[in-house]
Amino acid sequence: MKIPFLDLSKIPNEIQLKLQEKFAKLLKRGVYSFGQEVESFEFEVKDFLNTFHAISCANGTDALELALRALNIGSGDEVILPAMTWVSTAEAVIMVGAKPIFWDTDENGLLAKDWTKAVTSKTKAVIPVHLYGQMLEMNNLMVKAKHHHLKVIEDAAQAFGSFYDGSFAGTWGDVGCLSFYPTKNLGALGEAGMCLCQDAGLAERIRLISNHGQPERDQHNLVGRNSRMDTLQAAFLRIFLEDFFKHQQLRKEFAGIYCEELSGLPDLELPFNSQDPSSNMHLFVIKSPRRDSLKQYLEEHGVGTAIHYPTILPDMVPYEHQGNYMNARKLSKECLSLPLNPWMKKEEVYRVCKLIKDFF
Numbered sequence: 001m002k003i004p005f006l007d008l009s010k011i012p013n014e015i016q017l018k019l020q021e022k023f024a025k026l027l028k029r030g031v032y033s034f035g036q037e038v039e040s041f042e043f044e045v046k047d048f049l050n051t052f053h054a055i056s057c058a059n060g061t062d063a064l065e066l067a068l069r070a071l072n073i074g075s076g077d078e079v080i081l082p083a084m085t086w087v088s089t090a091e092a093v094i095m096v097g098a099k100p101i102f103w104d105t106d107e108n109g110l111l112a113k114d115w116t117k118a119v120t121s122k123t124k125a126v127i128p129v130h131l132y133g134q135m136l137e138m139n140n141l142m143v144k145a146k147h148h149h150l151k152v153i154e155d156a157a158q159a160f161g162s163f164y165d166g167s168f169a170g171t172w173g174d175v176g177c178l179s180f181y182p183t184k185n186l187g188a189l190g191e192a193g194m195c196l197c198q199d200a201g202l203a204e205r206i207r208l209i210s211n212h213g214q215p216e217r218d219q220h221n222l223v224g225r226n227s228r229m230d231t232l233q234a235a236f237l238r239i240f241l242e243d244f245f246k247h248q249q250l251r252k253e254f255a256g257i258y259c260e261e262l263s264g265l266p267d268l269e270l271p272f273n274s275q276d277p278s279s280n281m282h283l284f285v286i287k288s289p290r291r292d293s294l295k296q297y298l299e300e301h302g303v304g305t306a307i308h309y310p311t312i313l314p315d316m317v318p319y320e321h322q323g324n325y326m327n328a329r330k331l332s333k334e335c336l337s338l339p340l341n342p343w344m345k346k347e348e349v350y351r352v353c354k355l356i357k358d359f360f
Contacts, residue, residue, distance in 0.1 A: 045196075045241075057228070058192070058193060060179025061193070062193055064092035078100075085313065115144075124150065126153075152175075154177065161186070162278060178193060189233065247342035265357065291334050
């Protein structure tokens with residue numbers, strides 16, 4: 001039995017038919033940029049996440065850059081972010097001319113609580129990353145950020161639908177950044193992203209920057225760029241949003257099987273939030289000092305896995321920075337992501353569990 005880490009060709013036939021029908025309608029309509037589909041998707045996300053403003057853009061990386069630019073963060077400024085995250089978090093900071101200041105994570109990969117030790121007179125913002133769908137204690141972070149007069153940009157690329165203390169990921173900070181990359185819990189059939197915020201003026205600035213600084217055609221109020229969401233992707237995302245809760249239930253059911261079957265194994269640690277209803281369970285990440293040999297064993301038996309992430313950002317050439325990132329480095333050597341997605345079958349989850357138990 002071959003069990004891929006993720007196979008997007010397994011999207012159920014009924015959803016594929018809806019996508020095909022939507023594509024046919026859009027072909028007849030002939031609108032491929034902006035339009036009703038984009039506006040409707042923004043409204044639906046705004047309603048779903050209970051946020052005042054939802055501004056679509058081309059992808060999650062752009063969302064981070066748009067947020068930084070809209071908050072006037074640039075040359076000479078410093079931005080604190082965790083040492084372990086996808087490269088986009090640091091990439092966007094450098095693209096606006098600011099300097100990323102890396103800080104260690106806790107044992108679960110989230111920005112360590114003592115991050116304020118990195119604050120200097122040049123610090124203008126902090127970017128908490130809700131890694132794997134795990135949410136930080138945002139009320140505590142927001143209090144600290146306010147005390148130091150810092151902007152908060154949430155990297156919620158992996159956390160659509162996750163919530164903390166009654167509020168969704170991306171709705172706590174000055175700006176929340178979402179990614180709808182195809183592998184995400186709410187994924188497009190291509191690239192797409194979004195910025196969330198509660199301030200009308202900031203929302204308008206983000207929208208202007210994302211569309212060449214235009215409030216209307218041929219009127220340019222500031223220097224912007226082109227980061228519009230594709231109309232087709234907005235239309236497809238609306239279809240996937242309809243089944244979001246259904247797919248979340250499957251993710252959590254499968255995560256529950258993993259927890260029940262794998263608990264108590266030596267040299268294996270389950271994710272701390274594996275039974276937490278507030279997590280969207282984007283990834284099911286186990287930890288083991290025998291990670292590499294386990295990964296190889298599973299591959300030899302037809303099971304695909306992934307490592308998120310094998311190298312922390314301060315150890316990469318473009319972002320190299322000396323520091324004691326003890327937790328982040330340990331995670332990069334021990335973390336292994338198991339297959340977890342709504343396109344799987346229950347027997348596949350049990351098969352993965354049996355192989356892991358056999359290995360240990």
